Amino acid sequence: MKGLILTDKISDRIAVRDVELPELKDDEVLVEIRAAALNHRDQWCREGRYPNIQNGVILGSDGAGVVKKLGRDVDPTWQEKEVIINPAMNWGENQKAQSKDFQILGMPSHGTFAEFVVVKGDRLYTKPEHLSWEEAAALPLGGLTAYRSVFFHGKVEKGQKVLVTGFGGGVAQFAAQFAVAAGAEVFVTSGKEEKLSIARQQGVKEGFNYKKENWAEDARKVTGGFDLVIDSAVGDTWGDLLKVLKPGGKLVFYGATLGNPTGLDMRRVFWNQLTIQGSTMGSDSNFEEMLAFVKSTKIVPVVDQVFKLDDALQAFDRMKAGDQIGKIVLSMD
Numbered sequence: 001m002k003g004l005i006l007t008d009k010i011s012d013r014i015a016v017r018d019v020e021l022p023e024l025k026d027d028e029v030l031v032e033i034r035a036a037a038l039n040h041r042d043q044w045c046r047e048g049r050y051p052n053i054q055n056g057v058i059l060g061s062d063g064a065g066v067v068k069k070l071g072r073d074v075d076p077t078w079q080e081k082e083v084i085i086n087p088a089m090n091w092g093e094n095q096k097a098q099s100k101d102f103q104i105l106g107m108p109s110h111g112t113f114a115e116f117v118v119v120k121g122d123r124l125y126t127k128p129e130h131l132s133w134e135e136a137a138a139l140p141l142g143g144l145t146a147y148r149s150v151f152f153h154g155k156v157e158k159g160q161k162v163l164v165t166g167f168g169g170g171v172a173q174f175a176a177q178f179a180v181a182a183g184a185e186v187f188v189t190s191g192k193e194e195k196l197s198i199a200r201q202q203g204v205k206e207g208f209n210y211k212k213e214n215w216a217e218d219a220r221k222v223t224g225g226f227d228l229v230i231d232s233a234v235g236d237t238w239g240d241l242l243k244v245l246k247p248g249g250k251l252v253f254y255g256a257t258l259g260n261p262t263g264l265d266m267r268r269v270f271w272n273q274l275t276i277q278g279s280t281m282g283s284d285s286n287f288e289e290m291l292a293f294v295k296s297t298k299i300v301p302v303v304d305q306v307f308k309l310d311d312a313l314q315a316f317d318r319m320k321a322g323d324q325i326g327k328i329v330l331s332m333d
């Protein structure tokens with residue numbers, strides 16, 4: 001089968017190659033991938049900036065497709081079903097944090113940027129009927145991460161003021177959509193004006209350009225401060241984020257794209273009784289709740305652009321440049 005592997009043999013680090021179809025174990029299934037979606041993790045792997053990366057592995061955590069073969073122990077009713085795959089593997093029983101065996105599909109195990117993927121039968125979920133293949137493929141990792149950040153940790157409530165930073169990002173898109181659907185007043189930041197105007201068309205109250213020096217002051221004037229901020233940039237943006245939180249507010253972050261913060265005003269954190277909470281993907285319960293929420297609210301993931309598997313290099317370069325609004329998708333058709 002064709003698959004997009006990580007390789008150090010070429011300067012681009014990724015290439016579509018023929019890869020042997022893995023054998024099925026008793027608890028596994030073979031899914032024919034119809035569409036797959038990029039996450040920043042895939043680009044981090046390409047740049048060698050992710051732990052435990054191995055050459056020869058097929059990248060990709062997000063996928064939707066049709067179940068083609070079942071291991072002996074898998075419920076036979078899955079045969080030929082249209083599914084999405086939960087890429088969070090071995091979370092374990094503790095809802096507060098993942099187990100030491102936790103892994104994400106697509107490194108070090110073969111992922112979804114291929115014609116077929118082998119996963120455990122318990123990673124299958126019925127594809128939401130209101131979504132196309134591309135939209136369904138866009139949902140799993142970003143939807144799960146955003147859901148846990150906004151609901152499990154953020155405990156968003158109707159009427160609260162919520163700020164989602166970096167609106168163009170794949171996860172940020174879901175966080176904004178979920179918070180809007182939960183009845184919050186949602187505000188966003190972005191480094192690009194055109195992304196801010198798109199946000200306003202999607203139920204977001206107002207957007208602020210984080211490249212403008214006084215954006216945080218403007219945001220405080222307009223909103224009076226936020227109950228909840230959802231972020232994945234970190235770096236030195238946190239000085240501003242701590243300033244725009246209301247006393248008693250919470251900052252939930254699921255990434256650190258810009259690295260660690262320097263010179264953080266920790267007095268502001270204790271004096272204003274702020275909470276800083278880290279979050280990573282989510283448990284199986286979080287995934288089930290996220291899927292039920294998306295089905296009941298008929299939320300549709302924002303698909304930025306769809307590329308053929310053979311054009312995956314262009315798709316990765318688009319993510320690297322940060323030009324996207326929402327999810328970049330690979331179609332296997």
Ligand SMILES: NC(=O)c1ccc[n+]([C@@H]2O[C@H](COP(=O)([O-])OP(=O)(O)OC[C@H]3O[C@@H](n4cnc5c(N)ncnc54)[C@H](OP(=O)(O)O)[C@@H]3O)[C@@H](O)[C@H]2O)c1
Nearest residue numbers: 040166167168169170171190191232233254255257280281
């Ligand atoms: N812990 C987890 O489970 C988990 C899960 C998924 C992702 N992540 C991490 O979260 C981060 C985002 O992932 P993604 O897949 O959503 O990436 P993505 O689609 O590539 O989005 C990245 C976004 O970051 C925003 N950004 C860049 N500089 C910023 C700044 N100074 N302030 C605010 N936002 C800024 C940009 O938004 P604009 O274009 O709007 O400016 C950009 O679109 C990555 O670091 C990723 O590794 C972690």
